[in-house]
Amino acid sequence: MTTFTPKPWPRKLRSQEWFGGTSRDHIYHRSWMKNQGLPADLFDGRPVIGICNTWSQLTPCNAHLRDLAERVKHGIYEAGGLPLEFPVFSPSESALRPTAMMYRNLAAMDVEEALRANPLDGVVLLAGCDKTTPALLMGAASVDIPAILVSGGPMLNGWFRGERVGSGTALWQMSEAIKAGTMSQEDFLDAEQAMSRSPGSCNTMGTASTMASMSEALGMALSGNAAIPAADSRRRVVAHLSGRRIVQMVKDELKPSDILTRQAFENAIRVNGAIGGSTNAVIHLLAIAGRVGVDLTLDDWDRLGRDIPTIVNLMPSGKYLMEEFFYAGGLPVVIKLLGEGGRLHKEALTVSGGPIWDEVKDVKNWNDDVIRPVERALTPQGGIAVLRGNLAPKGAVLKPSAASPHLMHHRGRAVVFEDIDDYKAKINDERLEVDETCVLVLKNCGPRGYPGMAEVGNMGLPPKVLRKGITDMVRISDARMSGTAYGTVVLHTSPEAAAGGPLAVVRNGDMIELDVSSRRIHLDISDAELARRLAEWKPNVARPEGGYAQLFHDHVQGADTGADFDFLKGCRGSPVARDSH
Ligand code: FES
Numbered sequence: 001m002t003t004f005t006p007k008p009w010p011r012k013l014r015s016q017e018w019f020g021g022t023s024r025d026h027i028y029h030r031s032w033m034k035n036q037g038l039p040a041d042l043f044d045g046r047p048v049i050g051i052c053n054t055w056s057q058l059t060p061c062n063a064h065l066r067d068l069a070e071r072v073k074h075g076i077y078e079a080g081g082l083p084l085e086f087p088v089f090s091p092s093e094s095a096l097r098p099t100a101m102m103y104r105n106l107a108a109m110d111v112e113e114a115l116r117a118n119p120l121d122g123v124v125l126l127a128g129c130d131k132t133t134p135a136l137l138m139g140a141a142s143v144d145i146p147a148i149l150v151s152g153g154p155m156l157n158g159w160f161r162g163e164r165v166g167s168g169t170a171l172w173q174m175s176e177a178i179k180a181g182t183m184s185q186e187d188f189l190d191a192e193q194a195m196s197r198s199p200g201s202c203n204t205m206g207t208a209s210t211m212a213s214m215s216e217a218l219g220m221a222l223s224g225n226a227a228i229p230a231a232d233s234r235r236r237v238v239a240h241l242s243g244r245r246i247v248q249m250v251k252d253e254l255k256p257s258d259i260l261t262r263q264a265f266e267n268a269i270r271v272n273g274a275i276g277g278s279t280n281a282v283i284h285l286l287a288i289a290g291r292v293g294v295d296l297t298l299d300d301w302d303r304l305g306r307d308i309p310t311i312v313n314l315m316p317s318g319k320y321l322m323e324e325f326f327y328a329g330g331l332p333v334v335i336k337l338l339g340e341g342g343r344l345h346k347e348a349l350t351v352s353g354g355p356i357w358d359e360v361k362d363v364k365n366w367n368d369d370v371i372r373p374v375e376r377a378l379t380p381q382g383g384i385a386v387l388r389g390n391l392a393p394k395g396a397v398l399k400p401s402a403a404s405p406h407l408m409h410h411r412g413r414a415v416v417f418e419d420i421d422d423y424k425a426k427i428n429d430e431r432l433e434v435d436e437t438c439v440l441v442l443k444n445c446g447p448r449g450y451p452g453m454a455e456v457g458n459m460g461l462p463p464k465v466l467r468k469g470i471t472d473m474v475r476i477s478d479a480r481m482s483g484t485a486y487g488t489v490v491l492h493t494s495p496e497a498a499a500g501g502p503l504a505v506v507r508n509g510d511m512i513e514l515d516v517s518s519r520r521i522h523l524d525i526s527d528a529e530l531a532r533r534l535a536e537w538k539p540n541v542a543r544p545e546g547g548y549a550q551l552f553h554d555h556v557q558g559a560d561t562g563a564d565f566d567f568l569k570g571c572r573g574s575p576v577a578r579d580s581h
Contacts, residue, residue, distance in 0.1 A: 006252035015048035018119035047250035051085040059092035061129035064199035075243020102452025111139025122250040128152030133211035134284035141291035146249040151212040153230035154322035155200035166315035167202035168484025180466035200230030205314040207483030210277035217271035219350030223359035227330035263345035273308030273383035276317035278483025287562030305383020317401040328367035394494035407488040446478035446496025458485040492559040505533035
């Protein structure tokens, strides 16, 4: 049973180390703040709340967050706090190269240091695009001052010629249709604007929507936060209410470490199965858990998610988009259904200060085609399958709800690409010896190999296979896959090829067996042959010289533990450093 006892109020807060006195340094800290026109009584010991903003025009999914920050400020002032908005590095999924994931840890460091070094008692985390949510949660967890997350919300539904156009998902489908000769380039260009018709993050159950849902399931956001569209006025309301709420959280001293318990992570893993959430959630939750000392493992994902049916009928696993999910009742309905099925730690604490069950027990499902009853689940066994075998001694993942049932048990000949450039050079070549029974193998795309672990695991199929009307093949890599993508794709194979994992020594013509029901991924060569090949293997990824790329190369950990930096694991708290003057 999770219990939380609010601390007595009033008491001296950490911001008073900066503002609460008459010394030269106190005057210095207050006086410079006052150049913004802040009245003297705002420094009287009330909670000082940071608004940690990932707004950026280079992160279009978060480009509306300045407006939301203003709504948060209304709530903070109303509750008697002092809001101070600040920017942090904003990793944009749609713009950053080589991949936004390379910068998640950088953003988390930025958040952590900004929170600890500044006169803040609590923080509202404004996130949206994929990596911004885990980065903010990781940073806040390592500082452990009261924190609440507000998502930017998804874009409105895309529509193109009478059909829903899901962010990302439609892009992958249309590009494959062009290769198959069933769509023209002109139509593809016409669809471009239809995909993104309002502010917000991807409107599928991609990584952004998944991580917004994870935040809510973990208890780090107000109930209902995840699904409200960015353009809906209720998105502003939840921002306003979160501003009010954080002030009380500071007074009560309700911290991330009170909320981010093992129970909370177990709830989130089950919710991920029910929503058909992104495989990226595996990496991000492992990293967040590492920041608060919860010993979460890949095996927890398999054990807890294995019997969870996917009941949310959203692309890429299903038919609808986030707008319809919101109208149906959103994540609280899913959490309630899990609770009724005995698959929820009902007493897990949330930012509300109470148990998660209290937030959801009275909600209703307004559309049972969008949020299905268990009897009509999209996939009876959703969750994330964690595969092991001689090809992935430290594990690999597959998303059953996005895979093809007929490929879940498959044996095929390996067609190997040494890296992403090799793949791009060969995949469209009609001379490539490949058919739909083969297994496409892509190496050197893990955290170190393709710095950041790019979302290339759902590699497109060869045109000659697509022209037969085939839309799925078994694919294996150490890469990630966009949460908006689909297919029978084995991802995050660990150890990665660039670290000398067995994936590095797969050769063209080897036979590979995938058996999802027994969680097995096997390279069909003898142990002696595998050992011989591994002994001959030589590192083939150069260490970058200098800068963040070198730091990343030297310190990033494997996907099986969350791809955090080794030196960032754990909570370092919020000690106030001595003054510099
Ligand atoms: Fe930003 Fe999808 S690209 S949420």
